[in-house]
Amino acid sequence: xxxxxxxxxxxxxxxxxxxxxxxxxxxxxxxxxxxxxxxxxxxxxxxxxxxxxxxxxxxxxxxxxxxxxxxxxxxxxxxxxxxxxxxxxxxxxxxxxxxxxxxxxxxxxxxxxxxxxxxxxxxxxxxxxxxxxxxxxxxxxxxxxxxxxxxxxxxxxxxxxxxxxxxxxxxxxxxxxxxxxxxxxxxxxxxxxxxxxxxxxxxxxxxxxxxxxxxxxxxxxxxxxxxxxxxxxxxxxxxxxxxxxxxxxxxxxxxxxxxxxxxxxx
Amino acid sequence: xxxxxxxxxxxxxxxxxxxxxxxxxxxxxxxxxxxxxxxxxxxxxxxxxxxxxxxxxxxxxxxxxxxxxxxxxxxxxxxxxxxxxxxxxxxxxxxxxxxxxxxxxxxxxxxxxxxxxxxxxxxxxxxxxxxxxxxxxxxxxxxxxxxxxxxxxxxxxxxxxxxxxxxxxxxxxxxxxxxxxxxxxxxxxxxxxxxxxxxxx
Numbered sequence: 001x002x003x004x005x006x007x008x009x010x011x012x013x014x015x016x017x018x019x020x021x022x023x024x025x026x027x028x029x030x031x032x033x034x035x036x037x038x039x040x041x042x043x044x045x046x047x048x049x050x051x052x053x054x055x056x057x058x059x060x061x062x063x064x065x066x067x068x069x070x071x072x073x074x075x076x077x078x079x080x081x082x083x084x085x086x087x088x089x090x091x092x093x094x095x096x097x098x099x100x101x102x103x104x105x106x107x108x109x110x111x112x113x114x115x116x117x118x119x120x121x122x123x124x125x126x127x128x129x130x131x132x133x134x135x136x137x138x139x140x141x142x143x144x145x146x147x148x149x150x151x152x153x154x155x156x157x158x159x160x161x162x163x164x165x166x167x168x169x170x171x172x173x174x175x176x177x178x179x180x181x182x183x184x185x186x187x188x189x190x191x192x193x194x195x196x197x198x199x200x201x202x203x204x205x206x207x208x209x210x211x212x213x214x215x216x217x218x219x220x221x222x223x224x225x226x227x228x229x230x231x232x233x234x235x236x237x238x239x240x241x242x243x244x245x246x247x248x249x250x251x252x253x254x255x256x257x258x259x260x261x262x263x264x265x266x
Numbered sequence: 267x268x269x270x271x272x273x274x275x276x277x278x279x280x281x282x283x284x285x286x287x288x289x290x291x292x293x294x295x296x297x298x299x300x301x302x303x304x305x306x307x308x309x310x311x312x313x314x315x316x317x318x319x320x321x322x323x324x325x326x327x328x329x330x331x332x333x334x335x336x337x338x339x340x341x342x343x344x345x346x347x348x349x350x351x352x353x354x355x356x357x358x359x360x361x362x363x364x365x366x367x368x369x370x371x372x373x374x375x376x377x378x379x380x381x382x383x384x385x386x387x388x389x390x391x392x393x394x395x396x397x398x399x400x401x402x403x404x405x406x407x408x409x410x411x412x413x414x415x416x417x418x419x420x421x422x423x424x425x426x427x428x429x430x431x432x433x434x435x436x437x438x439x440x441x442x443x444x445x446x447x448x449x450x451x452x453x454x455x456x457x458x459x460x461x462x463x464x465x466x467x
Contacts, residue, residue, distance in 0.1 A: 020287050046311040066385045068378040070346040077350035078316045094384050116380035116394075132384035159307050167306040203313035212317040212350075218342040218378065219389070 049206045051160035055227040056200060057234045058211075058256040059243065060136050062265075064221035067092055067134040069111035074216035076112060078201060085109045087187050089198035090138035090213050095265060096121055099128040103264055135265050136222060138213065139164065139185045139198035140246065140254030147177035147186060147197075156195070162255060163202055168194045182250045200224070316350040319343065323351065326358060330415050337416040347374055347414070375408040433457045 075081060075090045092111030096104045106121040111134075120129070145164050148156050155170035156177055171194040178186040178195060186197045201211035205224070209215070214222045225232035230239075234257075237243065243257040247266060258265070323344045324331040334340065345351050348366045357364035368374070381391040408414075437445045437457075 017283070044308065044312050046308045049311065051307065063386055066378055066389050067382065070377070074317050074345065074350065077345075079313070080316075096384065114377035115382055115384065116376040119380075119382055129383050132382075133386075134384055157303050157306075165303070165306060165310055167303045169306075170303075199310055202307070202310040204315055206307075206311040207315065209315065209319075215317060215319065215343050216346045218339075218346060220341060 045207045053228060054161040056141070056161055056163065056205060056255065057225060057227045057238070058138065058141075058200065059223040059225075059234050059237050059259060060256065061221045061223070061259040062133055062135050062262070063260045064219045065092065065134040065136055066219055066221075067094060067111065067115045068218065069114040070216045070218065071136060071213035071222060072110050073112045074212045075198075078204075078212035079199075081196070082190060083112075084190060087189070087196070089185075089196070090136065093135045093137060094121065094132065095135060095262065096124050096132040097130050097264070098124050099130050102127070131262075133262065135258075135261075136213075137183070137185075137246075138256060139200065140183055140252065140256040141200060143253035143255065144251060146180040146182065146250075146252060150176045150180040152176060159202075163200055163205075164197070165199055165202065166195055166197065168192065171195055182247050182252065183254075314352060316352045317343070317345045318351040318355060322355055325355075334415045337418065339415065339417055375412075375414070433461075 069092050072088065072091050075088075076083060079089060081087050081089055088110040090110075091107050092115075093105050093107045094111075094115055096106075098104070102124060104121050104123045106118075106123075108115070108118055115134075141158075141162055141164050143158075143162065145158065148158055148164060152174060153170050153172055155168075155172070156164060156166045158164050173188060173193040173195065175188060175195070178188065181197075186195050188194070189196045201209075201213075204211055210224050211222075214224045223233050223237065225234035227235055227238070229235060237259065238257065241259060243259055244261045245254040245257055246261075247254075320331050320335055320343060331344065334342070334344070348368055351366065354364045354366050376394050378389075379391055381393050385391055434441070436443055439445075
């Protein structure tokens, strides 16, 4: 049966409109039912936790860090991170500056054993060191996170309290996010073949505890708290002191702030 | 001309409908096609807490925890040296023995206290190759002199060594901490006549 162009276009438009309408109605009906089932589950600490009432932030005082690496070690144990030196949710870097202008950055095994066995990195041994310090690194939980933007299956997302998490059931292990993170915070779990990263110990902060690395730090170089609470340590530091973030030019809006950060640190 | 106007009208109409549908669906479509993660934050939040606070250790190790939390090591969490204690505590609560493996004291102490140019000034640091008494038995462990659970600042030394000859290993002339010059003529008396090893000042 021949069909006129006019009729064909008309039919197509009707079909498209109808499709959109059905799609919209489904959208209105379905989410309510799913959220109801989630609320009904209720027996974990997460039920009493209100993500929207918090805005977490992390502050690192590079002048206090002694490079003992207890943070990186505690993190591995807390989050069952593989001992493989390629897999780190947090690590400690050592910056060494020589008199002839060289800058050397090293982090043996992510610093989990500290630096006592290697008083200086190989490259600068025997040279005059003008300054040297440690810089702990962990996920910046960027407000404008490249890793979330690039994920092709939307497996990674930001929670209402500002933490970037990965849904392991959805992650296809394509490593795009690992490439996208300007801070190198992500890695692939060797057995599960899914991306993994620091969650600021989501299981601890939602229970009102501190992240494991903060608790493990013997010198208070790591501070964690809620920016919604004006009395919290991090709120006060951000209000009163000079803080900076890593790679501000990337526009990622990190929530890990550094005190006394040397300009050479990237 | 009229065909251009009609085309423009069709485009405008379609755009309006499209924009309307988008505002209605945008907030919901992500959930409908399963791109939100309602259960996933819960999954993360339900992970077990492996590193335990000192209060958990105090359930059994009350005296040690109390001493440590009142000492210069108050800011050092038990798990920072002893490792994540969840399994140890879970087993202990069910009446099972579950010793926590602890690294050799000298390795453990030097992790923080070995002198490094990168560490902040003012943090107590020593050169592990020269620090301590020049006696193999003593240098083998920091704990011969220092108590990790109550280091003090300056550290109140435990003095397990007794007798004149042993004292001079550290306190003889040219040694690590020589006795004051006024002590030079007291050689025959024996240190213990005046100093009690347990109450050394």
